[in-house]
Amino acid sequence: MMSTNAGTDLPATFRRLIARKVGPSFRSVAEIEEVPLQQPSSDQVLLKIAYAGVNGGCETFRCRGSSYTPFAANQTAEQFVLGAEASGTVVAVGEGVETLKVGDAVTCSGSGGFAEYILTTSQSCFPVKEASAEAVVLTLSGLTAAVALKATGGPLKAGERALVTAAGGATGHMGVQLALLAGCHVVAVCGSAAKAQRLREMGVHRIINYREGDVGEVLRREYPEGIDVAYEGVGGPLRDAVLDNLSKHGRMLVVGYISEYPHVNPDDGKAEGSRGLPPAHELFWKRQTVHIDDKTIYGNVWSGAKMQEIPAFRRQLFDLYEEGKLQAWVDSRRFHGVEQVSDAIDYMLTGQAVGKVVVSF
Template sequence: MYRKIVCEKLSTNFRECTRIMTAPLPKVRTSRRTRRAPCEQSHHVLGCSPQALNSGSILVKNEWCGINASDINFTNGKYMPGVKPPFDCGFEAMGKVAKVGENVTKLKEGDSVVYTSFGAFSEYQEIDARAAVSLPKIMPEALPLFVSGLTASIALEQVGEIKKDEIVLVTAAAGGTGSFAVQLAKQAGCHVIGTCSSDEKVEALKALGCDRPVNYKKEDLFQVLRSEYSDGVNVVYESVGASFFDIALNNLAKKGWSQEGGEKKPSTPITAKLLGKSASIRGFFLNDYTREWKPHMAKLLQMTQEGKLKSLVDQQACKQFNGLESIPDAIEYMYEGKNIGKVLVKL
């Protein structure tokens, strides 16, 4: 048996809408005629006989999992409208191969792998072997590259269409995804402004190459943008919402764009503001860009190996959060803005 976190009702309160459940570990197929038990979906396996491991799959014993702002968007149904509980939670994990399907040739038991898949908040998970990236050893710093790194890389290139010498504003810049966005925008030759909530984070952003860190608890972001960037910003990587979204929208340069993130209605209709600047708001969801995953991951891994990209991991979180029981605490820790870099939980 193994344990996993399952969402039982739609809610933004991760702690209240989820619980830890147990399920039987899958068995390796003994012949090609072996078929799965009738209860194929992972959130339906309780009380069923063990499933057979798919011939092209591997079973991973997870050692680390990543925390994302998307974890709450997933449990409240925002990312998958119409989804009905129960369903498994979590998006990314790293661990060692525990079992190998009969047609898997490139991986073996004991290999270290990292992957992204629904249901990663689990002690074990079956995944398609093709989705796993092999590692020489368990490397927590490689885990943020998947969801956070891919999101920043693809969004800036495909949606933001950033160009050299543009001014890019990144909100939540010291977080897991924001820290990648800052570095990638700098690599593209842009001038980068990054928002954060403490002097410690300001120093972390400077170390990443951020040109103008803004501690919004000490400085007025709107006034900083109006006084220091009077012509506006070209691209805004916006992942906070509320007032940050409005500030970003009001400070867009002509033909600029902002990633959608806010709910608050400005006094002037958004359409009028966009029309007056020939600007745009563009949404981004990582799962809509699966064809871009492999080339962008290859680029991120190469940049990391060459020392051109730093995977920023929150060291305090690594020490503080252990086991599935600590995942709700880790999510709250991130939403309280305490993290510098990616929040990881050791399983």
């Protein structure tokens, strides 16, 4: 069925990023494709993308089609679209869509975000006040932290010692703020003076620049009773140091393992585990929960929430932002259009970004 409501002056074609094969990196497989702009069918909406978020890990694994990830089918696909999160404006709605109308601002997550337009289901869209870069930050990076710390590893309790690694990154700075709002004593681990300064301004109690000091040594000396909850996205030796310093009933939420991703370690998928844990790729992609003595390590930070509860978590997150109680950091480096997405991915993977890397359209 054709759309029942559409904006005017829509183009006949649009550009998007696709891959026709898997490869070692995003840049090596990403292609710009110009295709006809289709109108939405039943229960679909057509969005004009304003901003797309960069998720370097997701896009790296999507392009590699790694066998141990949900993207394994890309190895044999004729082509697949690129991008995972975006904000935009509804420009057409299909028959049966009652929750959205032309002109509504929304965010969406799934696939195909690196495009000028995207055709998606109405259920995958979340209404927002403005299709902004900040809305992209909250959509997936923020939501991940909210579910992890409010449900899976939470709810956090006032006075708990909470540690966040990659604390100046897209989801890390969200984890920091949610822990602060819960009344926790927050330890933030980051890798630059610029990130440390932003975190200091946020009111973090203890900042550890891992490039200037031994994280494990600092934790042993200053937190002899251990860390109660850790929001960990780096992996490797840093994850081991945090695990060594969890409290007796501590829990660790593994949100990623970027120090071991393929752009850093070509043997990702073959590495061995440590400290009684399985290899990072198994823990994360197989969504395992591991118990070591009285400690709990969650490889799936989404396990504490049911699908029907996710919109409520997202709504709470946006409410906090709109009330001025939560910041959404967008990195100052600017990227625009499908031509610069690969540059944005490469930049994000350098670890220099403060907050979320976003591409405007």
